[in-house]
Amino acid sequence: MSQWLNHVLERASTVDDWLSPVRAQALDTLKQQQWPTRRTEAWRYTSLHPVADLELKSGTGNVTAEAPIIEGLNSLDLVFVDGQLSTDISKLKLPEGITISELSAPSEPAEAIFAQVKPSRHLFGLVNDVLAQQGVVIDIAANAKVEQPIRIVNFASAGIESHQRTLVRVGENAQATIIEHGSGSGNSLNTVFAEYDIAEKARLEHYRFALHEGEAIHIGGSHFKLHDHARLNSTLIGYGSQLTRLDVDIEHAGEHAFAKFNNVYLLAPRQHFDLHSTIEHASPNGTTEENARGIIGDRAKAVFNGRIHIHRHAQKTLAELNNRNLLLTRGAQINTKPELEIYADDVQCAHGATVAEIDEEALYYMLTRGIDKQQALVMLNFGFVQEMVFQMPNKALADWLQPILKTRFESMMEKQ
Amino acid sequence: MLSIKDLHARVEETTILKGLNLEIKPGEVHAIMGPNGAGKSTLGYVLSGRDGYEVESGSVEMDGKDLLDMEVEERAQAGLFLAFQYPVEIPGVSNMEFMKESVNALREARGEKSLSSAEFLKKAKEACKQVELPLDFLKRGVNEGFSGGEKKRNEIMQLIMLEPKLAILDESDSGLDVDALQVVANGVNSQRDGKRSFIVVTHYQRLLDYIQPDYVHILSKGKIVKSGGPELAKEVEASGYAWLAEAEGADA
Numbered sequence: 001m002s003q004w005l006n007h008v009l010e011r012a013s014t015v016d017d018w019l020s021p022v023r024a025q026a027l028d029t030l031k032q033q034q035w036p037t038r039r040t041e042a043w044r045y046t047s048l049h050p051v052a053d054l055e056l057k058s059g060t061g062n063v064t065a066e067a068p069i070i071e072g073l074n075s076l077d078l079v080f081v082d083g084q085l086s087t088d089i090s091k092l093k094l095p096e097g098i099t100i101s102e103l104s105a106p107s108e109p110a111e112a113i114f115a116q117v118k119p120s121r122h123l124f125g126l127v128n129d130v131l132a133q134q135g136v137v138i139d140i141a142a143n144a145k146v147e148q149p150i151r152i153v154n155f156a157s158a159g160i161e162s163h164q165r166t167l168v169r170v171g172e173n174a175q176a177t178i179i180e181h182g183s184g185s186g187n188s189l190n191t192v193f194a195e196y197d198i199a200e201k202a203r204l205e206h207y208r209f210a211l212h213e214g215e216a217i218h219i220g221g222s223h224f225k226l227h228d229h230a231r232l233n234s235t236l237i238g239y240g241s242q243l244t245r246l247d248v249d250i251e252h253a254g255e256h257a258f259a260k261f262n263n264v265y266l267l268a269p270r271q272h273f274d275l276h277s278t279i280e281h282a283s284p285n286g287t288t289e290e291n292a293r294g295i296i297g298d299r300a301k302a303v304f305n306g307r308i309h310i311h312r313h314a315q316k317t318l319a320e321l322n323n324r325n326l327l328l329t330r331g332a333q334i335n336t337k338p339e340l341e342i343y344a345d346d347v348q349c350a351h352g353a354t355v356a357e358i359d360e361e362a363l364y365y366m367l368t369r370g371i372d373k374q375q376a377l378v379m380l381n382f383g384f385v386q387e388m389v390f391q392m393p394n395k396a397l398a399d400w401l402q403p404i405l406k407t408r409f410e411s412m413m414e415k416q
Numbered sequence: 417m418l419s420i421k422d423l424h425a426r427v428e429e430t431t432i433l434k435g436l437n438l439e440i441k442p443g444e445v446h447a448i449m450g451p452n453g454a455g456k457s458t459l460g461y462v463l464s465g466r467d468g469y470e471v472e473s474g475s476v477e478m479d480g481k482d483l484l485d486m487e488v489e490e491r492a493q494a495g496l497f498l499a500f501q502y503p504v505e506i507p508g509v510s511n512m513e514f515m516k517e518s519v520n521a522l523r524e525a526r527g528e529k530s531l532s533s534a535e536f537l538k539k540a541k542e543a544c545k546q547v548e549l550p551l552d553f554l555k556r557g558v559n560e561g562f563s564g565g566e567k568k569r570n571e572i573m574q575l576i577m578l579e580p581k582l583a584i585l586d587e588s589d590s591g592l593d594v595d596a597l598q599v600v601a602n603g604v605n606s607q608r609d610g611k612r613s614f615i616v617v618t619h620y621q622r623l624l625d626y627i628q629p630d631y632v633h634i635l636s637k638g639k640i641v642k643s644g645g646p647e648l649a650k651e652v653e654a655s656g657y658a659w660l661a662e663a664e665g666a667d668a
Binding site: 366368370379380 | 493
């Protein structure tokens with residue numbers, strides 16, 4: 001057992017709010033959990049040693065911060081500092097068809113979604129269930145087409161532990177764009193879990209930027225439930241830090257749902273990044289396209305576990321999962337495991353994982369245009385993840401992210 | 417400007433070029449025709465320095481310098497351009513950054529200042545317009561999802577941007593309809609300035625109706641077996657390449 005988890009259990013009993021009945025259930029489950037070791041399958045390549053005896057303070061709510069500016073994005077920003085909401089929601093000018101409330105205020109969508117979309121197997125998800133008192137609940141009305149992106153920003157400061165929750169319901173035939181934008185580099189622990197219920201024919205464009213670095217410990221998840229004909233386009237970008245662990249679950253609960261999930265990790269030397277994704281095809285005629293691409297710097301370690309589970313009745317499922325990695329040095333490490341579990345007989349599935357080598361033909365082509373070999377290699381290597389950025393539907397976000405990732409990559413190459 | 421003497425080259429264990437000679441002066445357009453397997457594409461790859469294409473003997477000088485002693489990128493920096501028969505797709509690199517990097521690498525090699533973003537964009541827009549490629553092609557991945565014709569036009573766009581001393585066009589006509597062929601040819605012709613030289617490699621005479629060559633050479637089994645003026649292309653058009661076999665039969 002870990003000191004830290006014991007402390008979580010103690011603190012959980014002091015949390016008293018309208019969600020207490022649900023939290024009590026989560027607490028029961030949590031109490032039955034073993035502290036993961038390297039023998040625990042879900043944590044096989046990620047050591048929780050940095051968390052085991054961690055003692056940090058909670059956020060005070062006295063600190064405010066401005067959301068990072070993204071030119072041309074014009075997003076509606078909800079800013080959290082150390083798990084405390086610093087935006088005054090009551091003063092926001094909301095687009096039509098959208099309601100935003102705090103988690104602490106009882107609401108029907110929160111009741112319908114809290115701990116209902118996220119599977120209970122995630123240990124830190126349970127921790128978040130019992131401790132997260134701050135968060136936002138976003139409700140998009142049926143048929144509302146919300147053009148303005150909604151961005152949930154979270155900063156994690158050094159010395160602070162925080163737990164934050166996001167609940168989103170996209171109503172029938174509605175459309176919305178939600179960005180989870182997290183950062184922090186000091187010694188901190190923050191868990192951020194988000195649950196999305198996407199109703200029939202609704203569309204969600206989703207981004208999660210886990211731009212945590214250095215000593216930050218960031219553990220979280222984004223969990224989606226897709227109903228009939230729902231569409232999800234999600235892009236996840238991770239930097240890796242002392243410890244970053246994200247779990248993504250996409251459940252095809254309804255028929256004819258579509259999910260595209262691209263993710264990129266770009267690990268500076270000695271950073272750690274772990275992504276576990278699980279796609280549940282529980283209904284027929286669903287489509288999933290998942291692409292994970294990573295570049296891993298010296299002595300950095302990436303873990304990718306991508307599971308697609310096609311249930312017995314989920315006929316006519318189309319599912320593709322691809323993971324490609326580029327190791328910048330011999331000290332860089334990737335542990336990748338794509339898993340397909342298929343119980344239906346009429347499906348089309350493909351999966352693969354590679355540790356990439358340079359495309360010699362593309363290199364030759366670039367050299368014939370007079371580009372120096374070193375520069376051509378930088379462009380090709382970066383191109384490998386840039387391709388995912390090009391696919392982001394929101395151009396303002398892509399234009400903002402591209403140079404940031406490029407600069408990061410160039411400095412990774414220099415530090416070799 | 418280009419002098420190829422007795423060039424022998426092989427791919428793996430097979431010798432493809434078997435004693436090729438060619439002299440090109442500034443401003444000249446030389447067409448190289450020949451049947452499949454004659455070594456037409458090999459010539460472009462050998463001149464550009466592709467890995468796996470090994471020179472066994474012979475020499476190639478460009479502007480008096482030993483071309484075969486240069487790296488691939490140095491040859492480009494020295495003014496050689498190869499328009500690919502099958503241009504390569506590079507999905508994660510945009511056409512724009514690819515061209516910008518390339519243009520500036522060549523400018524640097526010539527001792528010229530890099531272009532500013534605005535200057536580059538202006539030039540790129542003009543080049544796109546000339547080969548009738550929509551501007552959004554600049555933002556797309558290099559050749560990514562382009563049709564065959566679009567890829568060929570993209571090669572000519574690059575030719576226009578890079579202003580080489582010698583351009584080798586490797587079957588730039590293959591897979592094009594008449595309209596696209598016209599666009600490609602116009603792009604090439606716009607770059608004929610009396611100084612820039614061209615090697616136009618083609619299987620068919622059709623392209624040469626649009627790009628008038630000064631000389632036509634017939635390549636067969638790794639050597640030039642016949643040279644002449646534009647009229648030679650017409651002969652090929654009329655009689656095909658079957659006479660080559662007969663001629664070789666007579667030689668033996």
